[in-house]
Amino acid sequence: MKKENTNKNISKKVTNKKNIVSLVLIIAVYILLAVLVENKILNRQFRSMIVPIGANIMLAVSLNLVTGFLGELSLGHAGFMAIGAFTGAVFTLNSNLPGLLEFILAILIGGIVAGLFGFLIGVPVLRLKGDYLAIVTLGFGEIIRSIINSINFPSGLDPEGVRIMRKGTMGLTGIEIYSNYTWIYIATVITIIVIVNIVNSRFGRIMCSIRDNDIASESIGINVSKYKVITFVIAAFFAGVAGVIYAHNFAIMMPTEFDYNRSINILVFVVLGGMGSIRGSIIAAILLTVLPEFLRETSQYRMLIYSILLIGMMIFNNSDLKHKLIKKKA
Amino acid sequence: MALLEVKNLGVSFGGLRAVDEVDFHIEEGQLYGLIGPNGAGKTTIFNLLTGVYQPTEGTISINGENIIGKKTSDINLVGLGRTFQNIRLFHNMTVLDNIKTALDNQYKYSLLTSILKTPKYFAIEEEMDREAIKYLEVFGLADQADILASNLSYGPQRKLEIARALATKPKLLLLDEPAAGMNPNETVELMNTIKLVRDRFKITILLIEHDMKLVSGICEEIFVLNFGRELAKGIPSEVLKNQAVITAYLGE
Ligand SMILES: Nc1ncnc2c1ncn2[C@@H]1O[C@H](COP(=O)(O)OP(=O)(O)OP(=O)(O)O)[C@@H](O)[C@H]1O
Ligand SMILES: [Mg+2]
Numbered sequence: 001m002k003k004e005n006t007n008k009n010i011s012k013k014v015t016n017k018k019n020i021v022s023l024v025l026i027i028a029v030y031i032l033l034a035v036l037v038e039n040k041i042l043n044r045q046f047r048s049m050i051v052p053i054g055a056n057i058m059l060a061v062s063l064n065l066v067t068g069f070l071g072e073l074s075l076g077h078a079g080f081m082a083i084g085a086f087t088g089a090v091f092t093l094n095s096n097l098p099g100l101l102e103f104i105l106a107i108l109i110g111g112i113v114a115g116l117f118g119f120l121i122g123v124p125v126l127r128l129k130g131d132y133l134a135i136v137t138l139g140f141g142e143i144i145r146s147i148i149n150s151i152n153f154p155s156g157l158d159p160e161g162v163r164i165m166r167k168g169t170m171g172l173t174g175i176e177i178y179s180n181y182t183w184i185y186i187a188t189v190i191t192i193i194v195i196v197n198i199v200n201s202r203f204g205r206i207m208c209s210i211r212d213n214d215i216a217s218e219s220i221g222i223n224v225s226k227y228k229v230i231t232f233v234i235a236a237f238f239a240g241v242a243g244v245i246y247a248h249n250f251a252i253m254m255p256t257e258f259d260y261n262r263s264i265n266i267l268v269f270v271v272l273g274g275m276g277s278i279r280g281s282i283i284a285a286i287l288l289t290v291l292p293e294f295l296r297e298t299s300q301y302r303m304l305i306y307s308i309l310l311i312g313m314m315i316f317n318n319s320d321l322k323h324k325l326i327k328k329k330a
Numbered sequence: 331m332a333l334l335e336v337k338n339l340g341v342s343f344g345g346l347r348a349v350d351e352v353d354f355h356i357e358e359g360q361l362y363g364l365i366g367p368n369g370a371g372k373t374t375i376f377n378l379l380t381g382v383y384q385p386t387e388g389t390i391s392i393n394g395e396n397i398i399g400k401k402t403s404d405i406n407l408v409g410l411g412r413t414f415q416n417i418r419l420f421h422n423m424t425v426l427d428n429i430k431t432a433l434d435n436q437y438k439y440s441l442l443t444s445i446l447k448t449p450k451y452f453a454i455e456e457e458m459d460r461e462a463i464k465y466l467e468v469f470g471l472a473d474q475a476d477i478l479a480s481n482l483s484y485g486p487q488r489k490l491e492i493a494r495a496l497a498t499k500p501k502l503l504l505l506d507e508p509a510a511g512m513n514p515n516e517t518v519e520l521m522n523t524i525k526l527v528r529d530r531f532k533i534t535i536l537l538i539e540h541d542m543k544l545v546s547g548i549c550e551e552i553f554v555l556n557f558g559r560e561l562a563k564g565i566p567s568e569v570l571k572n573q574a575v576i577t578a579y580l581g582e
Binding site: 194197200201202203205206208209211213215216217218219220221222223230276 | 380382403404406411421423430431432434435438439444445447451498
């Protein structure tokens with residue numbers, strides 16, 4: 001009995017079967033995506049959804065770390081995304097580096113600045129519990145947006161070589177479109193792998209222990225507030241990265257795109273996909289990004305149908321039917 | 331020097347004097363019992379010792395080091411492990427992971443190591459698995475290592491909580507009514523396990539129990555608390571003869 005248990009838990013090496021299957025899957029999906037895009041099998045409408053899908057996956061998976069694993073309700077994820085988006089776009093608008101290098105640097109800078117804000121906000125805010133945290137993070141997201149509205153951003157040079165300053169409310173224009181399907185795919189896959197690895201490490205264990213019982217976690221020597229802040233910063237970093245990628249998909253970007261509606265949408269991905277389920281977050285983010293586009297045809301009833309489908313999926317998610325289907329598959 | 335030294339400990343909740351002028355010390359290796367009727371303040375003393383509550387007066391020191399004002403997590407690192415009267419497990423984690431979380435203070439690796447899954451990650455995780463299984467074996471839980479803690483029945487849940495506290499390698503283990511809700515057979519078995527744990531891990535144990543007979547059976551010294559104050563303390567055979575103790579327990 002003893003042997004079985006230990007073996008089962010130690011069958012972990014980088015080159016184990018599961019990792020190889022994942023690698024093959026990652027490459028296969030990329031090839032499929034490339035074929036569909038390059039041969040124009042996907043129409044324009046679908047192709048335009050690739051970047052938003054990737055960004056939403058990154059947002060959902062990172063928020064899941066805070067909500068599903070740490071057990072804290074955060075409603076300010078769009079705020080971190082906005083920080084990443086504007087920092088990244090201002091950087092690429094004003095730098096003269098070669099494209100690829102510029103974009104990679106922008107991703108890192110956007111993520112780091114968002115992570116920094118995650119730290120500054122996390123330290124005081126994570127002492128609050130439950131509803132209070134939700135309300136404060138909701139407020140934070142809106143504050144970030146109004147700050148962006150009131151800042152004057154340097155946004156490149158005009159033809160005479162004078163730096164253009166644009167008021168935040170007007171948004172940013174002339175952003176280089178760097179986000180193609182290859183970049184978004186790589187960034188999304190890296191985000192998922194990093195977060196899955198964190199979840200499977202001592203950090204993931206600590207997050208879950210805090211979610212399950214913070215007093216017991218303290219009693220076994222875990223500095224609960226420290227690990228809450230670490231989790232919050234990691235999630236903010238990836239929201240920032242998602243923001244940079246999202247920003248470099250269109251030439252124009254408005255602050256209104258990052259309002260609380262977006263924060264709530266991200267939370268919906270997490271809840272619908274299942275708290276603490278990375279796979280669920282990915283599937284929910286894909287479905288709920290594509291669905292509203294499909295429903296565009298039925299324009300006036302769009303939100304109504306979307307809401308009904310959402311409720312339907314929630315009910316399905318909690319039903320016996322789903323468990324039966326899963327069992328059948330297994 | 332005593333391992334635990336408590337002097338003139340007191341705390342008030344509003345007008346209620348929950349603990350008052352409590353003095354005792356525990357020597358290394360002792361099995362010490364804390365008993366008293368419902369609402370006497372036993373759990374409150376545990377919460378004061380572990381920094382969950384701050385005392386209004388008094389001192390608490392471990393091996394001479396003052397621990398008042400320290401955070402609960404730091405007090406654990408100084409050497410205090412505990413269980414809770416109402417079980418507090420990590421319910422949605424496996425039995426094994428409950429223990430591995432408690433081993434975290436002894437096996438650390440960085441966030442970068444986690445993200446890159448370096449050989450160090452695998453080596454440390456393997457070692458943690460082996461170590462965790464050892465603790466589970468002491469309590470006969472090894473073959474349930476991979477099930478969720480919430481799926482354990484009541485008795486094993488209590489045992490897992492003790493194993494988890496023990497896995498932090500405390501000098502002093504505080505057990506709050508470990509046998510609560512168990513039948514007489516399970517209780518006797520558990521008490522034997524507790525004695526065995528003390529001898530095998532060479533630690534000191536402070537035990538809260540309701541059942542006076544049970545405590546006097548295994549503890550070398552006991553402290554009787556009543557309305558937050560000391561009623562008697564000393565070796566069990568003498569305390570049990572104490573008139574005040576007899577009155578308090580008969581009057582319960
Ligand atoms: N946080 C608190 N706020 C107010 N009163 C409290 C608090 N914690 C404990 N008390 C009170 O202090 C007294 C002692 O409670 P405590 O839980 O320590 O008793 P106990 O000896 O552990 O009892 P039991 O045997 O029932 O577990 C009780 O009257 C209780 O209501
Ligand atoms: Mg109690």
